[in-house]
Amino acid sequence: MKSTYRCSLTFLAFLCILKVCELCSNVRGSRAFKVVAEGSSLQLSCEVLHCGVTGWTGGWAFREMPTTEFTFLTPSERIVLSNYSSTANSTHLLVNIHNINQSDAGAYRCMITWPGQSTSPGHVTNVTVTAAAVDSSGRNLSHRVLLCLSAAMCFPLVLGLVWCLTPSPPPVPPRSYTSFAARGKQKKELVYAEVTLNKSRRQNDCPKQVPEATVYSSVHFS
Template sequence: MLSRLGVFSEECSQGALGKRETFFVPAGGSLSLSCVVQHCGGNWTGNWLKMWENSTSTTVENSARHRFTIAPVSANRSELLLKILSVRQSDEGLYKCSVKWSDGSNAVSHWKQVNVTKGVASQRKLLHRVLVCTGAFLCLPVILGLARCLSSEVKQQPHPRIEVFHADGHRDRSHQPPQPPPRRPVPKKRTAPPHKGI
């Protein structure tokens, strides 16, 4: 088609443009999915679909955790956004955007795989690591001080030997074994004088 200025204008073809992607998001985190709808200025409606394990799909409705918005990109294009807040295990699965044109025809984007991993949001992980490291640094001096106290040995010095001297200059003999008392001399028996004959 030739425009008034003599430049060929591109023919606009309607469609839902979204490439295949795989997302890994931790439980408790948030995720944004997007696809671009090329509507060429025509009327249309769009939404997000989720595929379940039994191969059935349902429309993702706006809720406290699921936010669906449409943002204009240009006169011919708009972006369909799905934001999942506080991701749960039940959010795992396949997602795609679906568009219905004013003539009743449909268009869909490629599937996007969402995998929910165990754990919490990265901000919580970071906060947890900071708290653990801070606690370790605060406890380290206390632990080192206790270890030093417990490992140090009190050096035993030999007690000085005390010797007690009496006034007479002799060493104290209180530690020597007791001596038997001195022996008394045995008294001599008296003999009767001899009787003189009368």
């Protein structure tokens, strides 16, 4: 009975040691699919659980489709590799890729080699690179400029239409420059005339008294 109990304890201790060793020699990460546009940036991170063990090597590796082998990334003007320790038992490995292009499409993963020559590959992150995104701010600016130019071109046309559709005022009759004297001559005049008949036989007779009247003209017959 005691021997069975001891064997159980030994087995449990061995399992614990294996579990601790597994946790302390592992790369923590998750599978992911990322879609990025050309010209943008990409940042990836993985966590190496080493429990303070030194001497391990490795980093981020890349596999270009359709190849099957991973090659380690090296720093360049576009690729920046860095790391930091969050705790005494783990270290985060970072990769930043600037100005993404189609050659950066493929699979990325962390690959660590331990002092005992064992390896721990991390989960794969598949990256797809699409065409460059259209700059919305620039497009909005071009649209605004186009609208302003269209409005400036349409304004004279609108003014012309308004001028054409507005009814013209009636013509002003010409003024008459006829003199007042000429106007007076056009009127009909009433002429009073006195006719006097003088005969020899009535020369001595007294003329008949008539009331004086306004004479405008006089005609005498003898």
